[in-house]
Every structure is written in structure tokens, then in C-alpha cells.
Amino acid sequence: MFERIAELAIRRSRLVLVVAAVVVVLMGALGAGAFGKLLGGGFDDPASQSSRAREVIDDKFGGETNLVLLVRSADGRVDSGAAEKSGKALVADLKKEKDLANVVSFWDTRSPDLRSEDGREAVVLARVAGKDAELQENAKALIDDYAGTYEDTLTVKAGGSAGVSYEMGPQTTEDLVLAESIAVPLILLLLLAVFGTVVSALLPLAIALIAIVGVFAQLFVVGSVTDVSLFAINLTTALGLGLGVDYALLMISRFREQLAAGASVEDAVRGTMSTAGRTVAFSAATVAAALAALMVFPQYFLRSFGYSGVGVVLIAALATLFVMPALLNVLGHRVDKGRMPWVKPGRTADSGSSVWGRLARTVMRRPALTALPVLAVLLLAASPLLGITFGTADERVLPEGAESRQVSASLRDNFNGNDAAALHVVIDEAVDKAPLASYATKLSALDGVARVETSAGVYAKGRAEATGPGNAALGRDDGQQLNVVSKLTPKSDAAKDLVAKVRSATPPAGTDPLVGGGDAELVDSNDSIGGRLPLAIGLIAVTTFVLLFLFTGSVVQPLRALVLNLISLGATLGVMTWIFQDGNLSGLLGFTAQPMETSMSVLMFCVAFGLSMDYEVFVTSRIKELHELGEDNESAVANGLGHTGRIVSAAAVLLAVSFFAFGTAKISFLQMFGLGSGLAILIDALAVRGVLVPAAMRLLGRSAWYAPRPLRRFHDRFGLSENGPEAAPAPRPVAPHPQERNPSGV
Structure with a gap:
């Protein structure tokens, strides 16, 4: 398949690029309406007791209160003088609104519970009519009309779930714009530093642009047929930018490596597709499998990330596999145009990294001595998980001034x-x-x-x-x-x-009786997610194991990858607990400490796990390739990391930047998600790939590639091979499988 895609890119390069340009324009036109399809909320299980209670209240009692107006007297008490008169006029105006129901206030009930203890404030409780997008529009219109000063005697502030939604929507958009305005220039500068030439640095951004435009179109389509969370746009935009850059980086690096080895442009495209292209496709499959597990949860907040996350991974992969080889074929050696002054002729960012190779050899000489301190630090970082508690999103995720x-x-x-x-x-x-x-x-x-x-x-x-x-x-x-x-x-x-x-x-x-309300929803949400979490983790583990087995032909490699990924993810979640639950760095980051948001913690786990597998595939593919060309296990690991270490570290920094940019967000769980995902990527790419992988491979020895004989025969027939035509040095004879060289296992 990859050979046919390469031939298409070589023979019909310009046609592929024209079709891609037309598709991008159409996706852009479609995606322009994406924001209008996205919804707030989605944290509740529709089948839970609290959700069923809300349905009965909606059906029989006009709905739960979702709008709270806090009314304060400009001078004196709310139950006397001009404030009393204005309060009654305010309530009368509210009761005339067709989109408001169940309006209850201090002024018409005289209930002391609806007046503050000092008498300066009173509340008006009401239900904004509508569901989903209609409710959001109605709430916005009402709050715009009534919040602020009323008759110069009262000040009105809006709260309740409708008030939170009113403020969270614009804040999310603002956070997204700020994050992207920070991430894109930084990524461009980093790409220039990595590649050393202007043209090669711009190509990943072209793929990222296609992925991001595709994200908006996808969100419009998915949002038209099912509920999609407003926050899906933040995740999928960051993923689209990061994965588009990552996959393009791998392809361009391999293409330049082929050219440097003396291959023609056409042969370089073929070699790139048969190696890096296959890696991109497999990597996308592992990331998509981790995100697909989110679809088992009943909350549409999580499900929407499964729908949109899988979609953006596929869009980024398709753009890389079809558009990138066409671009490389058209550009040829001009991919190195615009060389930066600091780059020496003949030296490219794609050259093997002696630093990563030496690090791997150092680790493998003393695997236990080098790995144990890293493991100790990661386990220490994970220790706050012993005191973790979970909650749901409320108004405290907004800035204190909200x-x-x-x-x-x-x-x-x-x-x-x-x-x-x-x-x-x-x-x-x-x-x-x-x-x-x-x-x-x-x-x-x-x-x-x-x-x-x-x-x-x-x-x-x-x-x-x-x-x-x-x-x-x-x-x-x-x-x-x-x-x-x-x-x-x-x-x-x-x-x-x-x-x-x-x-x-x-x-x-x-x-x-059915018991609902915010605290009941929290209890039900935690029970619902906790009940489905083993299934989600099981699906991730099984699909990861199967995919890595098909890729490597080993049953040990998938187990090694799963264990190391769980260690790095535990460290990440522990650090996020230390920061966002325990309140450390709250002054610097400007958030209010509170229990870890349940849905966002699950989301971060799935996303970080998928991205960890991304780099697992990048590294393992090159190690496996060298191993199949006859190198022994230690040499394959050292040389594989020597070739991929620089690419993986650069890709990790670039992807981490796109997530770290959300550390500037004003919504605290977006901060947590961005900082946590970025940290997970760096821990995995540097500590795990740089130290723990070579240590584990050295300790496992030949058994790292073990598979029972029936499974090896299955892999020989159905597995995914990384080898393909290369213009690099001629391949050495393929060494027999370790078990075949030594059937006794001694």
C-alpha cells in the first residue's frame, strides 16, 4: 500500500497537491461554523439517578434553577427605600421574559433565606428555558440584558450553571487564541533550529494547517449529529498542530537522510514512504486506539474527545501520507533551501545523534545503576496519587474575578x-x-x-x-x-x-425518590467513570498489545512498553495532583486548588498514553529495522536511538509546546490538561526513551524479541514489516530469529 501511495505522489504530485488545496478550502468553509455546534457541560451520565431526577424536574416542575442573580443595593438594605422598589421592578421584568420560568426572589416571597445576613444582598432564582445550544443563547441574551446596573440603585451579577456557561464559552475561545498565538511562532522557531533550513521548517506547519482546518470541519460535522463538548476544540487543535508537526518531522528527516545517502529524489520518496510512512500509519493507529477508549464513557464530554480525537489523528496521518510525499517529490533537493547561518554544510538535523547513541551505550553498560535513579524520581513524582481526590467542574475553574x-x-x-x-x-x-x-x-x-x-x-x-x-x-x-x-x-x-x-x-x-443536584451529580459521575474505567484501560492495553505485536513480532515488547508508559503516566498525574489539588504553584499559575477534575484526568491519561505510544513506535521501528538487518540487540538499540533520538526529542519538544501553551489558560482544568500532557510527553521522550528503554532492552537481552512459535508464524504472515526499499547503505544479511539460532534458549 505504501509503495502505491509513493508512486501516486511521484507520478501525480501536482494533482495530489491541487486536490489537497481544494479539500482544505472546502474544510475551511465547513469548519467556519464549528463553534456554533459545540456545547458546554457534558460531565453527567444520562442514566444516573441525578440525571433522571433532573429529567423529572424538567418535565413536571419547570426545570432546576440554573440562573442565580445576585442583587446588591448600591446604598442601604435591599428591603427598604429605592432598593425595595427597584428589586420588585426587576422581578416583574424578569417574569415577563418568555425564556425564564420559576422566577423566585426575596421581594415576592419575603423569605429571609433569600436575603443576605447583612441585608445588603438578595438573590433571584430562575430557570432559563431551552436545551444545549438554545439554552446557551437564551442565557447569553438574558445576562447581557440584566447583568450590571439596574435603575442606578442595584447591581446585578449572574451565577448558577447558566452564568458559568455564559463566561466559560468566551473564555475558552480566548484561551484557544492565546495558546495558538504562542505555540505557532515558538514551533516555527524550533523547527528552524531543528532542520536548519527555511523550506524544511515550513513543511510541517503546512501539514499542521491541514490537520487544524480538518479539525474544525470534523467538529462541525460531528457536532451536527451528536453532542460535542466545547472543550474538544482545544484538545483537537493542539493535537492537530502537534501530530501534524511530529509526523511531518519524521517524514522529512527520513527523506533528507535518503538524499544524503545518495538516493535520487524518487527513490528517496519511495524509501521514506516504505519506512517512515509505515511508522506514521502505525503510530496514528496506536494514538487513535487510546483515544477511542474514551467512547466507552456515557458522558458526552469524554465521548466527544473520542470522536474528535480519533478524527484529528486520522486527518493528520492522511495529510502526512498523501500530501507530504507529493511536496517532497516536487521540492526534491530544494527542501534544504534557505539554510540558516549556524548550520554547517553537510550537517543536517537528520544526521545520527552521537549523543543519543552514547547515552544508550552508557545505559546498557550499567542498566540497573542508571535506570534505578530515574525510576526512583518517577515513583517519587507519582507519590501524590496516594492522596488524590476527584471532583467535577464548577465555577471555581474560572478566574477569581469571574x-x-x-x-x-x-x-x-x-x-x-x-x-x-x-x-x-x-x-x-x-x-x-x-x-x-x-x-x-x-x-x-x-x-x-x-x-x-x-x-x-x-x-x-x-x-x-x-x-x-x-x-x-x-x-x-x-x-x-x-x-x-x-x-x-x-x-x-x-x-x-x-x-x-x-x-x-x-x-x-x-x-x-430520586436525588439530584450538583453534589449528587458529582457522586454519580465518579461512580459512572469509575465503573467504566477498567473497561477503557483494558481496551487500551489489549489494542496496544495487539498493535505492537503486529509491528514487532514480540510479546515482550508490548509488555515492556505498557509497563514503562504506566510509570511515566503515574509520575505525570502525581505532579498534576501536587500542583492542582494540593495548590502548589497556584499563585504563579493563578488557579484555585480543588480536587482533580475526574473527566479531565481520564482524558489526560488517554491522550498522554496515546502520545507515549507515538514515540514508542518512532524508536522501536528503527531498532526493529536494524535488528532485522542483522545487528545484535545492543547495537540495534544504540544505533536505533542514535538515529531517532534527535527526532524524538525534537518532536517531543514541539508537541509539548503546543500543549504547554494552554498553561496560559484562565480555565484551570485546561491548564492542568495542557501542562500535564506536555509534561507526560517530555518525561516519555527523555527519561523513558533515553534511559529506561535501553536499560530494559539490555536486561531483557534476546528475550526482548521473544514470541511463541505459533505467534511468530502468525506474525510472519500477517504482521507489519518496517523494511522497505532504501537508498541508504545496502542491507546486511538478515540474521535468524534468536530462538532459531538457539532453539534451546540457552
Whole structure:
């Protein structure tokens, strides 16, 4: 197949490039509408109890409160004078809005719980109508209209999930633009440093451009048929840029190596496709397999990264396999045009690196002595995982100056309970007043509960409060809703414990209540992801093992790769826990420490694992090639790393830059994802590939290439061969398999 692609690129180079240009223009036109298809949220399991509770509330009670307006008097209390008059006018205006429902405020209920303890602030609770994109549009219009100053006597700030979504969308776009504006110039400078010529440095950016434009088109298409997270664009753009550069770097390096060995341009293209092209295809398969595991999770936040992540990997690989050989064939020796002043004639970035070769030989002379300190450092870095806790995204991922954060902080600190963070208990059937009151009384007596609001009344500390008949909107002939309001910090261990206590409380006879709300969603999300995580990890491990076996013909190499990858990923996740959960460097990075975001941690694991396999394939392919040409195990490892070490380290730095750029983001879990992914790439490329791989290969010896005889016969027939026509030095006779030279294994 790769030989046919090479011939197509050689014979129809200009046609391939014209078709590619047309496709890019069409993808650009299609991708222009991508942002309009993307959604916030997606962290919840649709089948969970909290999601089912939300559906009942939407169907019978007008929906959960998703908009909280914090209203502050410019002068004096909210229940007197001009502030009182303006507050009532504000509520009257809100009730006229067709896209608002269930508007509840201090001014029409006189509930002291909706007024701050100092009397200067009050809250208006409401439900913005619509779902997904419609809800986002409605919330934006309402917040734009009402947030700010009202009648010169009140200031209004928007919070709740609608307020968070309102601020998170523009912030995500801003973070993306800033990250790319930093990453692209840095990558260009690094490419110039790596290749030493202008033309060869620009070629990877051309592939990256195709990948990024393809990402936007893909997100538009996928977003038109299923829910796709707004944050998918950040990941897939970074992946498109990084993988496009990585794959192009490998292809160009091999092409220049072929030319330097005296091959004609056409033979160099053929040799490049049969070796580096095959590596790119296989590498893309391993990365896509890791990202595909995200599709097993029910949360569309994670699933959308599976859809879009697999797509961007395939787009980057296809652009590399079809467009790059055509470009190389057209350019030929002009690929080295525009040589930088610091580059000596005859010396290219593609020449074998004596530094990496010497490092490999040094490691293999004393494998245990060199590997143990590296392992000790990585295990120390992983140690914070012993205290890791998990949470879900909320307003705290935004900067401290975000209005939705200020609203949440005020509700927590200045009010008797946080209505926006209440648990919602739903009974989807008729309930008499007496058993309802008894149930609410029991719930109100639970530790941490400030009050329980029902249609029958308000209950606190195990008894009814004399605050009126209750909220009639919470009761229907065929159902009841109870709002359990607490003073606990949302998403805390105590708040999660309260969810369990509410769910275990004895309900009215013959009923089966559903418990929803933010803290219930956190509990359900963690349970859902935890339940599917073994399946996702199992799929990644099995597909990785099978693909690496097909590539190497060994059952030991896949096991070695899996173990080393898990060690490097453990170190990465440990460092991220130390930073983002424990709060170290929070002042420098400007985030609020909180439990690790569950979905983003899983996403980072899958992405980092896939990218680690990317470099595993880069290195192993060259080692295997030399081993099959007759070199012994140690020589193949040293020379393989000598040839690929510089490419892998350069590719790792370039890809890491595209992720590290998200360290400038204002949304904390984007910071975590960007810094974590970049760190994982560098740890893998430098510590694992530079030290642990040669140490492991030396300790394994000939057994590194072991496979049972039936599997070897299977690989001989169906496996993926890296060898292809080369213009490099003539191949030496292929040595027999170690087991065939020494069948006894002695």
C-alpha cells in the first residue's frame, strides 16, 4: 500500500497537491461554523439517578434553577427605600421574559433565606428555558440584558450553571487564541533550529494547517449529529498542530537522510514512504486506539474527545501520507533551501545523534545503576496519587474575578445556605401531605442541612419553620420536589456524604425518590467513570498489545512498553495532583486548588498514553529495522536511538509546546490538561526513551524479541514489516530469529 501511495505522489504530485488545496478550502468553509455546534457541560451520565431526577424536574416542575442573580443595593438594605422598589421592578421584568420560568426572589416571597445576613444582598432564582445550544443563547441574551446596573440603585451579577456557561464559552475561545498565538511562532522557531533550513521548517506547519482546518470541519460535522463538548476544540487543535508537526518531522528527516545517502529524489520518496510512512500509519493507529477508549464513557464530554480525537489523528496521518510525499517529490533537493547561518554544510538535523547513541551505550553498560535513579524520581513524582481526590467542574475553574464565582462565594459566605447548590429530591408520584412532612422533617435533621423546602412548608433542624405554607410550585398531584439546602462547601467530602445520607433516608411508603443536584451529580459521575474505567484501560492495553505485536513480532515488547508508559503516566498525574489539588504553584499559575477534575484526568491519561505510544513506535521501528538487518540487540538499540533520538526529542519538544501553551489558560482544568500532557510527553521522550528503554532492552537481552512459535508464524504472515526499499547503505544479511539460532534458549 505504501509503495502505491509513493508512486501516486511521484507520478501525480501536482494533482495530489491541487486536490489537497481544494479539500482544505472546502474544510475551511465547513469548519467556519464549528463553534456554533459545540456545547458546554457534558460531565453527567444520562442514566444516573441525578440525571433522571433532573429529567423529572424538567418535565413536571419547570426545570432546576440554573440562573442565580445576585442583587446588591448600591446604598442601604435591599428591603427598604429605592432598593425595595427597584428589586420588585426587576422581578416583574424578569417574569415577563418568555425564556425564564420559576422566577423566585426575596421581594415576592419575603423569605429571609433569600436575603443576605447583612441585608445588603438578595438573590433571584430562575430557570432559563431551552436545551444545549438554545439554552446557551437564551442565557447569553438574558445576562447581557440584566447583568450590571439596574435603575442606578442595584447591581446585578449572574451565577448558577447558566452564568458559568455564559463566561466559560468566551473564555475558552480566548484561551484557544492565546495558546495558538504562542505555540505557532515558538514551533516555527524550533523547527528552524531543528532542520536548519527555511523550506524544511515550513513543511510541517503546512501539514499542521491541514490537520487544524480538518479539525474544525470534523467538529462541525460531528457536532451536527451528536453532542460535542466545547472543550474538544482545544484538545483537537493542539493535537492537530502537534501530530501534524511530529509526523511531518519524521517524514522529512527520513527523506533528507535518503538524499544524503545518495538516493535520487524518487527513490528517496519511495524509501521514506516504505519506512517512515509505515511508522506514521502505525503510530496514528496506536494514538487513535487510546483515544477511542474514551467512547466507552456515557458522558458526552469524554465521548466527544473520542470522536474528535480519533478524527484529528486520522486527518493528520492522511495529510502526512498523501500530501507530504507529493511536496517532497516536487521540492526534491530544494527542501534544504534557505539554510540558516549556524548550520554547517553537510550537517543536517537528520544526521545520527552521537549523543543519543552514547547515552544508550552508557545505559546498557550499567542498566540497573542508571535506570534505578530515574525510576526512583518517577515513583517519587507519582507519590501524590496516594492522596488524590476527584471532583467535577464548577465555577471555581474560572478566574477569581469571574462574576459566577463571586455569586457562588457570596451565597456560601453571606446567606443561610446555598440555594444554587441544593440537593433536589424528586418523588415521581402522588404523596400525601403528612408523609411528605414527615420525610422532610427527617431530612432537615441530617448533619449539614440548613433547611428543606417543600410544598408543605419549610423544615429545619427536625421541625417545621413558621415561614408560610411552603412553595406551591414544588408540589403536584402526581409528584413532589424537596430542596435540601445546606451550608456545606459544594463538592466537599461532607457534601458527598450528605448525598449518601439523603439517599439512604427512609422515604414515604411506596415511593422511590430520586436525588439530584450538583453534589449528587458529582457522586454519580465518579461512580459512572469509575465503573467504566477498567473497561477503557483494558481496551487500551489489549489494542496496544495487539498493535505492537503486529509491528514487532514480540510479546515482550508490548509488555515492556505498557509497563514503562504506566510509570511515566503515574509520575505525570502525581505532579498534576501536587500542583492542582494540593495548590502548589497556584499563585504563579493563578488557579484555585480543588480536587482533580475526574473527566479531565481520564482524558489526560488517554491522550498522554496515546502520545507515549507515538514515540514508542518512532524508536522501536528503527531498532526493529536494524535488528532485522542483522545487528545484535545492543547495537540495534544504540544505533536505533542514535538515529531517532534527535527526532524524538525534537518532536517531543514541539508537541509539548503546543500543549504547554494552554498553561496560559484562565480555565484551570485546561491548564492542568495542557501542562500535564506536555509534561507526560517530555518525561516519555527523555527519561523513558533515553534511559529506561535501553536499560530494559539490555536486561531483557534476546528475550526482548521473544514470541511463541505459533505467534511468530502468525506474525510472519500477517504482521507489519518496517523494511522497505532504501537508498541508504545496502542491507546486511538478515540474521535468524534468536530462538532459531538457539532453539534451546540457552
